[in-house]
Amino acid sequence: MDETLPERSGRVPHKPGSVDISRSLLSSESCASNADTPSLLILIYEEALNTLRRYAMSWRERVCRVRVIFIGHRDMDAGWPHHLFDIDSEAERLKGELLKLQKKLKNIEFYGWDLVTSEFDAERLLPELEDADGLLTIPLTQEFADSNLTPHPPLIQFADLNKPMIVYSKPFSTYWDMGSVLSRMGKVVVINSNRIEDIIPALEAMRAVARMKSIRVLLVKDYEYPREYVDPRLRDSRWTGPSYFRRVKEIFGIEFKRITSKELVEAYNNVQVRDAEKIADEVISKSKGLKEPSRDDVLKAARMYLAIKDLLNKHDCNAFTIDCLSYIRARMLPASPCLAISKLNDEGIPSACEADVDALITMIIGHVVAERPVYMGDPVLDEEKNVVIIAHCTSATKMLGYDEEPFPYLIRTHTESWRDVGFEVEMSPGEVTVLKLIGTCTVKAISYVFTPISTRFDGYNLLAVKTDLLGSLKHEWGCRTKAVLKLVGDPEEFKRNFYCEHKVICYGDWVKQLNALAQFLKIRFVNKLYLPID
Secondary structure (H helix, E strand, C coil): CCCCCCCCCCCCCCCCCCCCCHHHHHHHHHHHCCCCCHHHHHHHHHHHHHHHHHHCCCHHHCCEEEEEEEECCCCCCCEECCCCCCHHHHHHHHHHHHHHHHHHCCCEEEEEEEEECCHHHHHHHHHHHCCCCEEEEEECCEECCCCCCCCCHHHHHHHCCCCCEEEEECECCECCCCHHHHHHHCCEEEEECCCHHHHHHHHHHHHHHHHHCCCEEEEECCCCCCCCCCCHHHCCCHHHCHHHHHHHHHHHCCEEEEECHHHHHHHHHHCCHHHHHHHHHHHHHHCCCECCCCHHHHHHHHHHHHHHHHHHHHCCCCEEEECHHHHHHHCCCCCCCHHHHHHHHHCCCCEECCCCHHHHHHHHHHHHHHCCCCEEEEEEEECCCCEEEEEECCCCCCCCCCCCCCCCEEEEEECCCCEEEEEEECCCCEEEEEEEEEEEEEEEEECCCCEEEEEEEEEEEEEEEEEEEEEECCCCCCCCEEEEEECCCCHHHHHHCCCCCCEEEEECCCHHHHHHHHHHHCCEEECCCCCCCC
16 A cells, blocks of 8 residues: 555546546646736646645555634633633643543644634634644633633534534533534534543544545446346346536545446456466465465456556555446456455455445445444344354455454355355454444335335445454355354344345444544434434
8 A cells, every 4th residue: 555656648646545636637738728817827826736635645544634612701700610710721731631631542633722702803713723633622611701602612612613623621620511503504513621631532543534525436337237137127227327426526525537347347458467377376375275266366356456556556445346246247358356355354455246336435434433343234133142253255364454464264165156265354352343334314215116206315324333243253154254243132123114225334343433524524423223213
């Protein structure tokens, strides 16, 4: 992820995970050709530089810049914390604590350190806040004369910017922090605590939101489809409509580049066999062995991995998903992408199966929050043992971190087809978070056959719940990797509210971070394994 690629004609040198800014520069150049004043050229140049700063890095290198704003009254006669409270000394003390905290946090930078004492101060500050990734606001006092409805008008002004914002309120600094109002009107998370460290989960969520703006997805999915395999009445048309991707961009900041299998096959054919042999030999040597596949099968899978890497670099993408099941079923690819998806996730390139974009966004969230690979799969309920098994034919191996030791894995075939190369990864027991992004819609339709005539998108829901991963299941039925999870909640409720969606597993407890992230994105957070619909 960190190596610099050779410069390509007409492009700015970049790193994997960057996005091609030549489109922005091109449009700027066309504008500049008609520029009448130097000021317009300067504006275009500054815009290009801002684009370069945003995109010419991998998401792991993205620095989240947090503007710190203290709010209080000097020489306050009557109020909390007490008469004539020294806000300047308190702001300086908290600045020292935050600078110590910053040293413990990766790629989070505090700056600004503004002290706002009036609504006028806040109004003058607003234009300077546009470049911030997020705000950390700290109310220091509250006068008894303040209105109960708006004890801190500057907080309302800052929340109205609609930027991710943390309000850190120490007990007795104020007698009402406006949390119930602010969380409804803006992307605001309120932390009430004497411990400054308690803002860390919210800061990690704020950093994750900034990192998602550096994500560009390569989506491999054909417009045409084999009618002998797919009923045209049931064809999924979501990916062809611009409104879906526009909504993803607006909410998550994630961009997409779509290509077809034809370009992928061409890239595969251009991969040198000797390059793929190095990858194949490494994959085999680090595994527990090959069960069904041959070395030649692994070699083909390695060529597919290198082809996908080439396309990621070509299109300046740092996340990936592919309509793999359709291609496997129709035998349209020379090899399945299971090995590639495993390795890409290990490298910090979020990658999902089946062109499941909502699952991929969930995986991206796991990567950018936890800084480690995540695993997607199909949930299978076992009521006898009160467990849910998450099964798929590929998984990352470095589930505890990109630089950590990989889990053991056996090289298998893809279960449904008994062809190609899949991975059976042995998951270690431990605490995990199960998460999934689910959008809901209101549909009007006529029957029979069921025909939607109008659809209204209601919003996204981010499910996240902590549970225990008990280990891996060895069974020849179902997909190769099987992670066994302790069921959280009532099995009957799970059955009633499960709709065949993939689930995503991330090692560690990340529920607080995900709750804050949902608030910053203005989507609903659900602390359950399933989404209650009724």
